[in-house]
Amino acid sequence: MMKALVTGATGFIGSTLCEELLSVGSSVRALHRPSSDSSFLSTLPVDMVTGDVTDRDSLRVAMRGCDRVFHLAALFREAKFPSSEYWRVNLEGTRNVLEVASEMGIPYVGYCSTTGVLGNVKNPPANETTDYAPLDVYQESKTEAEKLAVSWFRSGKISGSVIRPAMVYGPRDTRLFKLFRGIASRTLPVIGNGKTWCHWVLGRDVARAFRLASETTASHGNIYIVGGEHPISLEESMRIIADEYGVSLLPFRVPVLPLQLLGSLVEAVCLPFGLEPPLHRRRADFFTKNRSFDCSRARTDLGYAPTYSVTEEIRSVARWYIEAGWLPQLSGRTRVFPPPTETRESRARRAPASLSAHEIIPSTPSTTE
Numbered sequence: 001m002m003k004a005l006v007t008g009a010t011g012f013i014g015s016t017l018c019e020e021l022l023s024v025g026s027s028v029r030a031l032h033r034p035s036s037d038s039s040f041l042s043t044l045p046v047d048m049v050t051g052d053v054t055d056r057d058s059l060r061v062a063m064r065g066c067d068r069v070f071h072l073a074a075l076f077r078e079a080k081f082p083s084s085e086y087w088r089v090n091l092e093g094t095r096n097v098l099e100v101a102s103e104m105g106i107p108y109v110g111y112c113s114t115t116g117v118l119g120n121v122k123n124p125p126a127n128e129t130t131d132y133a134p135l136d137v138y139q140e141s142k143t144e145a146e147k148l149a150v151s152w153f154r155s156g157k158i159s160g161s162v163i164r165p166a167m168v169y170g171p172r173d174t175r176l177f178k179l180f181r182g183i184a185s186r187t188l189p190v191i192g193n194g195k196t197w198c199h200w201v202l203g204r205d206v207a208r209a210f211r212l213a214s215e216t217t218a219s220h221g222n223i224y225i226v227g228g229e230h231p232i233s234l235e236e237s238m239r240i241i242a243d244e245y246g247v248s249l250l251p252f253r254v255p256v257l258p259l260q261l262l263g264s265l266v267e268a269v270c271l272p273f274g275l276e277p278p279l280h281r282r283r284a285d286f287f288t289k290n291r292s293f294d295c296s297r298a299r300t301d302l303g304y305a306p307t308y309s310v311t312e313e314i315r316s317v318a319r320w321y322i323e324a325g326w327l328p329q330l331s332g333r334t335r336v337f338p339p340p341t342e343t344r345e346s347r348a349r350r351a352p353a354s355l356s357a358h359e360i361i362p363s364t365p366s367t368t369e
Contacts, residue, residue, distance in 0.1 A: 003027040004214075005066045007053055007097065008073030009046070010036040012173050013112065013165065013203055017070055018046055020207035031062045031073070040172070053093035059100040068214050071097045071149075072112040076138060077282060080274050083137045090141035094148055102158045108220075109160035110210050111149040114142050115199075115225060115293060117164070124197055124292030125231065128164075128223045136282070146223070153221040161219040163210055166227035166293055170203035171320040180318055183241045183249070184327050190249060191284070192256040194235030197292040199227045202313055205306050212302040224298040229310040231292040240311055244318040245330060259284035 004021050008014040009030030021028050022044065029047040032038050041048060051058025053073045063069060075081060075089040094111065101109050118126050119133035134140040146162055153160040169176040182188025209226040213219040235249075242249050263281035270277040298304040308316060322330045 001025060001027055002068055002214075003029065003066045004068040004070060005029045005031060005062055006070045006072060007031045007062075008071070008112070009048075010038050010041055011072060012170075012175070013168060013206055014070075014072045015040055015044075015172070016170070016203040017072065017207040017210055018044055020204065020211055022046070024211065029062060029066060031058075053096055054088060056096050056100055059096055060104065063100060063104050063106060066106060068108050068110070069097065069101050069106050070110040070112070070210055070214070074112070074142065077136070077280070078276065080276055086137045086141040087144075090138070091145045091148065094145040098149065098152050098158060102152075107159060108214055109149070109153075109158055110214055111146070111160060111162045112210070113146040113149075113162050113164045113223070114139070115164045115166050115227075115291065117143040117146060120289040121197070121292050122290070124290055125294040126225075126292065127294040128225055128297055150221070150223065159217075159220045161213045161221065162223040163206065163213060164223060164225045165206045165209075166199040166201045166225065166295075167291055168201055168203050168206055170317055171324070173203060173317075177321065177326065179238075180241055180321050181327065183238055184245045184247065184321075184330055186247055186250060188250075190235050190238060190253045191259065191287040192234075192253070194233060194238070194253065194287075196234050196288060197231040197290045198234050198237050199231040199291045199293050200237070200310065200313060201226055201228045202307060202317075205304075209298060209302060209304050212304055216302055218301050222297070222301065224302065224304075225293045225295050226298050226304060227293045227295045228306045228313055229308075232310050232314075234287060237314060240314045241318045244315045245322075245327075256284055256287050260288075 004026050006014050006017055006021070006028060009018055010032045018028050018030055018041065027047070029049055030041050031049050031051050032041065033052050034050055038048060049062045051062050053059065053071070071094060073093060075086050098109060116139040117132050117134055118130050119135045119139065132143050134143045149160065149162055152158055179188065205228070206226050209224065213224060238249055260281055263277070263279045263284050266277045266279045267281055295304070306313065321327050
């Protein structure tokens with residue numbers, strides 16, 4: 001039986017990876033900080049260990065007896081932290097994980113990067129050979145951490161691979177839930193021209209890619225972009241969500257530049273006082289950046305395939321928020337569309353021991369990021 005350590009296990013992707021590993025019979029140890037919300041993890045049969053990737057001693061305790069390490073812990077964009085903290089957690093934390101794993105003889109490390117290291121994709125679709133183009137300190141620190149991990153994997157210091165998830169969402173996700181909620185309540189219009197590319201991917205599909213990479217020696221030393229069936233425009237994504245909720249999109253658009261300027265102003269006022277701005281510049285930038293990726297390497301090397309078509313994927317997430325009670329104003333509403341069906345490719349490649357969606361998706365909301 002594989003025994004795996006997952007860092008960042010209380011996050012959305014981390015907790016979903018714990019579910020994926022458990023579904024194929026692995027033993028899972030979940031590393032979490034004392035301040036993290038571990039309420040969802042406590043419902044899973046995992047060995048919970050308190051620690052931090054910036055603390056090597058806690059990593060040694062957490063890795064003891066493991067034969068796989070999945071390093072997902074990272075500091076995401078929060079205004080209250082100085083730039084130095086991103087480098088301490090995202091880069092030096094990754095260095096700690098690699099060095100302790102090597103010291104303890106761990107056979108494999110899977111590193112979670114981000115397609116954000118490519119910034120705004122100017123010539124879509126981007127792939128694993130596209131030049132780095134980070135746009136902020138989070139993406140810069142993740143870029144350098146990815147380079148560090150790849151150098152270790154390719155030098156033979158330790159075996160491992162890098163997964164770059166596209167735009168991750170799914171049941172229990174709180175970050176992109178804001179988009180679904182805004183559409184359901186008809187308070188969020190299309191911002192900008194709506195033509196920017198979105199490349200969604202279910203959290204459970206990202207988790208499966210991590211597992212597949214750890215089981216495939218061909219993955220060692222490689223980077224894999226993992227996304228859904230294909231990119232789709234932001235406006236079309238919003239229309240699919242609106243159709244599922246039985247509402248129409250607002251009949252007007254909002255230009256993005258005033259929101260970008262306002263976001264920059266609000267940040268300038270809040271940041272000196274360590275306050276989290278109610279409006280970020282990056283939230284407006286979300287509507288202007290292209291995210292379109294070629295995932296053929298993951299398909300070829302790992303046998304990866306998304307579970308659903310992109311339309312059914314978006315509908316399934318929209319539907320989950322109703323069924324889980326996250327959108328009380330829509331509770332009891334009859335489904336507009338039938339339940340999604342898996343793509344033939346995904347069904348053929350799915351591990352026989354994996355659980356079905358209704359078995360692994362909880363029916364009550366839990367914020368674990």
